[in-house]
Amino acid sequence: MSFETCKDVWVFMECFMGQPKSAGPQLLGQGRKLADGLKQDLCAVVIGKDVDLAIKAAGEFGADKVYVVQGDEYEHYSADAYGHAFLELCKKYDPDTILIGATVNGRDLGSKIAVSLRTGLTADCTALSVDETTGNVIWERPAFGGNLYAQILCSETRPQMGTCRPGAFKQPEKNPDNHPAIIREDIRTPEDKIRTKVIDFIKACEENEIRLDEAEIIVSGGRGMKSAENFAILKELADVLQGTVGCSRAAVDAGWMPQTRQVGQTGSTVAPKIYIACGISGAVQHVAGMSESGTIIAINKDETAPIFEVADYCIVGDLFEVVPALVKELKARHQE
Structure with a gap:
C-alpha cells in the first residue's frame, strides 16, 4: 500500500460469543499513543455476528472510528472469512498501522493479512513507540529467550503491523462520553470460500477458574x-x-x-x-x-x-x- 495515501492506526477488537476479549481494549490504549504520535485517528475493527458490546467497548476505550463488518458467516472466527473482510477494509481505507492481539486467532489473522498485503509483521510485541522523524512505529519484542529486546522497524512497506501479547499493556480508563463514528461495511464471504468450520468448543479450564x-x-x-x-x-x-x-x-x-x-x-x-x-x-x-x-x-x-x-x-x-x-x-x- 502507498505511503502517500495510508493513514490511521487500526486495532482489531477480537470477540468470542459476542464478548470483546481483553486484548482489544488493551491495544486501544497503546493505539491512542501511536495515533497521537503519528497525528492520525485511532480506529477499531469489529468483525462478528452480534457485536454491539464490542462496538460499545471500542468507543469507551478511545476509538475515533469503528469499522464494523457483521454477518452469520462471522459468528465464529475463521481465517478465510475474517481475513477476507479485513483485507477488503484495508483495500478501501488504506491503514498506516495495524495492531492485533497475539491470541491464537490474532496470530493467525495477522499473518494472513501481512502475507496478502506483502508487508512485515512483528510478533509478540511488549512495547510500542513512534519514531517521529520517519513515522515508523518502533516494535519492541523479547529475543533470545527474553535475554535481549529487539527493536524492529517496518520502513519499506505499509501498513506496518504487529501482534501484541495480551496482558503486555494495561487497559486504559473507560470514557463513556466518547462517541466514535460507526462505519458499517456490507462485506460478505461466500460459504464455499470458508474452508474450515467450528464444530464445538471445549473449555480449557474449569467453570469457576479465572483465566x-x-x-x-x-x-x-x-x-x-x-x-x-x-x-x-x-x-x-x-x-x-x-x-x-x-x-x-x-x-x-x-x-x-x-x-x-x-x-x-x-x-x-x-x-x-x-x-x-x-x-x-x-x-x-x-x-x-x-x-x-x-x-x-x-x-x-x-x-x-x-x-x-x-x-x-x-x-x-x-x-x-x-x-x-x-x-x-x-x-x-x-x-x-
Whole structure:
C-alpha cells in the first residue's frame, strides 16, 4: 500500500460469543499513543455476528472510528472469512498501522493479512513507540529467550503491523462520553470460500477458574513450591483474594502445573492489579511476563533473589510459613 495515501492506526477488537476479549481494549490504549504520535485517528475493527458490546467497548476505550463488518458467516472466527473482510477494509481505507492481539486467532489473522498485503509483521510485541522523524512505529519484542529486546522497524512497506501479547499493556480508563463514528461495511464471504468450520468448543479450564490474562490477582509459584501438592496452599490464598493461581516455567517443567498456568516469556503475559510470586527466583523470562503488574509482592527465602529487584513488597522468609499466615489473617479480616 502507498505511503502517500495510508493513514490511521487500526486495532482489531477480537470477540468470542459476542464478548470483546481483553486484548482489544488493551491495544486501544497503546493505539491512542501511536495515533497521537503519528497525528492520525485511532480506529477499531469489529468483525462478528452480534457485536454491539464490542462496538460499545471500542468507543469507551478511545476509538475515533469503528469499522464494523457483521454477518452469520462471522459468528465464529475463521481465517478465510475474517481475513477476507479485513483485507477488503484495508483495500478501501488504506491503514498506516495495524495492531492485533497475539491470541491464537490474532496470530493467525495477522499473518494472513501481512502475507496478502506483502508487508512485515512483528510478533509478540511488549512495547510500542513512534519514531517521529520517519513515522515508523518502533516494535519492541523479547529475543533470545527474553535475554535481549529487539527493536524492529517496518520502513519499506505499509501498513506496518504487529501482534501484541495480551496482558503486555494495561487497559486504559473507560470514557463513556466518547462517541466514535460507526462505519458499517456490507462485506460478505461466500460459504464455499470458508474452508474450515467450528464444530464445538471445549473449555480449557474449569467453570469457576479465572483465566490468567483476565485475573486481577494472581498468586504464582515456582521451583520453591517443591511439589504439585504444595500448590494447594497457593490455591487457598488465591481463593481468599478472589484471584487465580499461576506458575513459573520451572513448575511446568517439573510437571507440577499445566502449561496453561505459566506466566512468562513462553507462557502468558499478565498485568493484574496484584501479583504474588512465591518461591520464584525471578529469571528474566518470567519477569518479562509479569513486570507490568500493578503491585508485585515477592516471597522468597533467598534475600538476593532477582525477583526482589522488581517487587514492590519483599518478604524474606519461608513461603510455607508466610502464605498460611497470610491466609489466616485474611480470613480473620473477612469475618470481622
